[in-house]
Amino acid sequence: MTGKQKKVSFQQRTDSRSNHHCCVPFCTASTRFNSYLSFHTFPKDSELQKQWVVKIRRDNFIVTSTSRVCSRHFIAADLLEPLTPAGRRRLRPGAFPVLFQWNNYTIPTPRPGVWERAERPPNTDLTEMQTDNEDDDPLPCHEHDYCVSNEPAALDLSLNENEELREEISRLRKQIEDLTVNSKFCLERFSASDDDIRFFTRFASHAHLMGFWNQIEPATHNIIRVTRARTVEKTDQVPHSASATVLQPIDEFFLFMNYLSLGLMQKDLAHRFRIHRSTVSRIINTWANFLYTVLGAVSIWLDVDTVKTHLPDVFQDYADTQIILDCTELRCQTPNSLLLQSEVFSNYKSHCTFKGLIGIAPHGAVTFVSSLYQGAISDKEILKQSGIVALLDPSMAIMVDKCFLVEDCVPCKVHIPTFLSKRAQLSRSEIRTSQSIARLRVHVDRVIRRVKEHEIFSTVIPLSITGSINQIFTVACLLVNYQNGPLVKAWANNG
Structure with missing residues (x-):
């Protein structure tokens, strides 16, 4: 068959009662509206069936009986004559579809090989030599000594160049x-600068930070990652390995500390760490x-003996102090609801706040x-609800500010x-007591x-972060x- 295109002749079907559609992309042929075409099932041979799927360009296509x-x-040569007794057209064994909209329904022309595409000038010298020596003896073969080594100077120069290249x-x-x-x-990036570590993480030094990391690092293998995916139990958490990010765990910790x-x-963190903003949110949570x-x-709660062992000298007048308590408030966004x-x-x-209670041991550790x-809650009510009352016993003492009226x-x-209690002024001993308590409570x-x-x-x-602010x-x-x-350098030997 000559010409740039090979046309396919279509014959009218004798049976169009079935309703089939062509599964080739961009092809709208169906037996309902076109009785001139025949519709062929995929071959049973798995390899040939895969070849059909590749030819029609259907990725992840599942072949069914329909x-x-x-x-x-198909080209005309692949369509066999005559028709079957049932009026169906058969295909030549091993045939596969080759005519599609993307190739303008033409048979693809095989691309010529490299030697066929390249133009090579005729080797006239070799042709003349072969012609001249047809009746003579064969061309002499020049002897070569392939075992001759390079000169020592050349070897040294080559070795020096190789060494320079390796260094480069x-x-x-x-x-x-x-x-x-x-x-x-x-x-x-900041491991060499303790000032940068202090700025970005509040840890005193890189060694200090790595000491803390070495304590928590074994537990990171079992970390539970917050994600939008839902597990079988319908929770919002899945194992870390199932939703790992592009960051290493230590860099995720560094992001959280930032x-x-x-x-x-x-959004700023997303730009710094080159990840999506939603990923930053999930890492933080x-x-x-x-x-x-x-x-x-x-x-972190210490027993009485441990507290007394580390008691600073300035607390000798209040040696029974177990904990120093105070409340702090964090400003929050004003809700719309009154x-x-x-x-x-x-x-x-004079603002909307969250309020929490913090207690430290006399030597400065948060306990x-x-x-x-x-x-809006009072300090006394926080102390009652916080659960610290259950940790106290009569042998202990707490140190609080004057707003904590919690003796009862x-x-x-x-x-x-x-x-003062409606008095004009405090006595000298009361002033000294109040001042000493204030110096320690600070x-x-x-x-x-x-x-x-x-x-x-x-x-x-x-x-928006009230769910995780606690x-x-x-x-x-x-x-x-x-x-x-x-807190105080003089307490370093005691703490």
Whole structure:
């Protein structure tokens, strides 16, 4: 058959009662509207069937008993005559469709090989030599000594060049590694600068940070990752391995510490770490829950003997002090609901707040953290609901600010500054007592200030993260025990 295109002749079907459609893309032929075409089932041979699927360009196509390819996609030579007794047209064994809309229903012309495409000039010299020597002896074969080695000087020069090239390759590889690290926003990039580590994570140094990481790293293999996918139990959590991100676990932890320490917006973190904003949100929630679980599993409440063992000398006049308590408030976004506004509005801050209770041992370690409550709640009510009363016994004493009127709800002694109680002034001993308690109680304010060095608490907390703010606040308080040294250098030997 000559010509650029090979046409296919279609014959009218004798039986069009069935209703079949061609499964080839862009082909709308069907037995209902076209009785000139025949419709052929896929071959039973698996290899030939796969070849049909490839030819019709149907990825992941599942062949069924009703799948058909019409005769317009086969060349005329593949359509056998005569028809079957039932009036059906048969295909030549091994035939497959080759005519489609994307090749304009023409038979693809095989591409010529390299030697056929390239134009080569005739080798006239070799032709003349062969003609001249047809009747003579064969051309002499020149002898070559393939075992002759190079000169020593040339070998030395080659070795020197190879060594220089190796050194150049090593130097370039080192430059590529440095550029790769410096272009990524990750922990490794700042590992050489303790100032940067302090700025981004609030840990005193890189060694300090890695010491903390080595404690929690084994537990990261069982981390539960917050994700939009739902498990069989219909929860919003799946194992870490099932939803791993492009970041390494240590860099996910570094991202969370950036969020906590600098209060960065999630979009900013997404640009820094080159990931999607929704991924940043899931990483933050995942690590807030993970650290809340891991750090919360460590008992921070100290027994009486341990507290007395580490008691600083300045507490000798109040040696029975077990814990110093104070409340702190975090400003939050004002809710639209007036009822919610009345619950979270703080008269002390004149703003909507979340309120929590923090307690430290006399040597400065955080030993108690309550959940966050609405800002309208009183300090006394927080102490009752926080659960700390159950940890106290008559042999202990607590030290509080003068606003904590809790003598009637704790089973132990309370060290509290003296009130005037409608008197004109305090006595000299009462003034000294109040001043000494104030000097010691101020250390809980210093711990709270360390907690609020995490810049996320210096801004108005949006209501969108209220579901995880309790975990974030607790983690920030517990991290104070790991991020910093003793409150007072003189207490270093005692703490």
